[in-house]
Amino acid sequence: MIVTRLDVKDYRNARSRTVEFKAGRNAFVGANARGKTNLLEAVYFAGVGKSFRTPRDKELINSDCDRAYISVTAEKPSGTETVKIIIDRRANKRVAVNELPISRMSELMGVCPVVLFCPDGLKIVKEAPADRRRFMDISLCQISKAYFAALSRYDKILQSRNRLLKSGGATVNTLAPWDELLAEEGAKIVKSRRGFLDRLSGFAYEKIAYLTEGAEALALEYEGASGNDIGEIKSELLSSIKRDFDNDMRLRYTHSGPHKDDIKITLNGTDVRTYGSQGQQRTVALSLKLAEISLLTEVMGTSPVLLLDDVFSELDVNRRKKLLAALDGFQTIITSTDDDEFAEFGVNVINI
Ligand SMILES: Nc1ncnc2c1ncn2[C@@H]1O[C@H](COP(=O)(O)OP(=O)(O)O)[C@@H](O)[C@H]1O
Numbered sequence: 001m002i003v004t005r006l007d008v009k010d011y012r013n014a015r016s017r018t019v020e021f022k023a024g025r026n027a028f029v030g031a032n033a034r035g036k037t038n039l040l041e042a043v044y045f046a047g048v049g050k051s052f053r054t055p056r057d058k059e060l061i062n063s064d065c066d067r068a069y070i071s072v073t074a075e076k077p078s079g080t081e082t083v084k085i086i087i088d089r090r091a092n093k094r095v096a097v098n099e100l101p102i103s104r105m106s107e108l109m110g111v112c113p114v115v116l117f118c119p120d121g122l123k124i125v126k127e128a129p130a131d132r133r134r135f136m137d138i139s140l141c142q143i144s145k146a147y148f149a150a151l152s153r154y155d156k157i158l159q160s161r162n163r164l165l166k167s168g169g170a171t172v173n174t175l176a177p178w179d180e181l182l183a184e185e186g187a188k189i190v191k192s193r194r195g196f197l198d199r200l201s202g203f204a205y206e207k208i209a210y211l212t213e214g215a216e217a218l219a220l221e222y223e224g225a226s227g228n229d230i231g232e233i234k235s236e237l238l239s240s241i242k243r244d245f246d247n248d249m250r251l252r253y254t255h256s257g258p259h260k261d262d263i264k265i266t267l268n269g270t271d272v273r274t275y276g277s278q279g280q281q282r283t284v285a286l287s288l289k290l291a292e293i294s295l296l297t298e299v300m301g302t303s304p305v306l307l308l309d310d311v312f313s314e315l316d317v318n319r320r321k322k323l324l325a326a327l328d329g330f331q332t333i334i335t336s337t338d339d340d341e342f343a344e345f346g347v348n349v350i351n352i
């Protein structure tokens, strides 16, 4: 897939801006605070329906305006796709795909697949489990509308169950219907994440071999409910919910379930989350992102657009070269404060 055009209006610091992209490498170049990351964020938003910088969509509206507009056009083997988004200070955001308003955000998933590389992403290995769950979720949501729907339902059920626990009105009986629903949706999430990690590890293994020019044995393992099918996972989830009943009542929130799960990442048998050097953790993070590109491309039958925000400044020369070479052939949009480094690559430089 190639993103050919981005239009924004009253969006962050851009009152009106149109950008045209080409296949291959594109770079937003400009001094600090000019709005490079903002524009990358707009393309990302069209891909996954939210920002990678804030959970509050309204922050994207120019501070002098009431509404922000984002429009992204992409060429796919199946034809042209357009995504139009209106973020409104006083109403829910509105999204149209190919000019048709969508009623569920799940319909946006997969229309314009994106993979983001950013300095925070390089920390994914050592950060909290929530960051590793987000990594799986963002990928899986783009791959599967059903996953997005299950995740949204799970979050709502979890919030309801937690509200009940906080209200003080929780008993075994009042919780029971929520437990059942939570395990039902939770099992779908766990099953999909396990399948995702199985496929991802094959790619990640290849990518780390490429990055390190050696045989670093990388293994990814899902830490959460076990079981081979939905039924088994569901009953395991139900038993952990029961097991945690006293804790849930005492601390008034739900202790176990896919919202607490993690990815165990081992390198040559050692847990890199805690014991990896910073260099190893970065190499593993890059391998995971490169693996994600391969997986999305395979599953979706078209390649995602790769968004790289300030990652090169964070990498040593060797990793930088390897990364650039690995991204060859994909459409990339890079942000940078200086265009010298792109001169030799025939990059489409877009001055911001
Ligand atoms: N909602 C908004 N309204 C107006 N300006 C904004 C808004 N959000 C961010 N900005 C401005 O955008 C600029 C930062 O843009 P950013 O894309 O992060 O810059 P960079 O080019 O360094 O990546 C800042 O000057 C900030 O004040």
Ligand SMILES: [Mg+2]
Binding pocket: 036, 037, 038, 310, 335
């Ligand atoms: Mg920036």
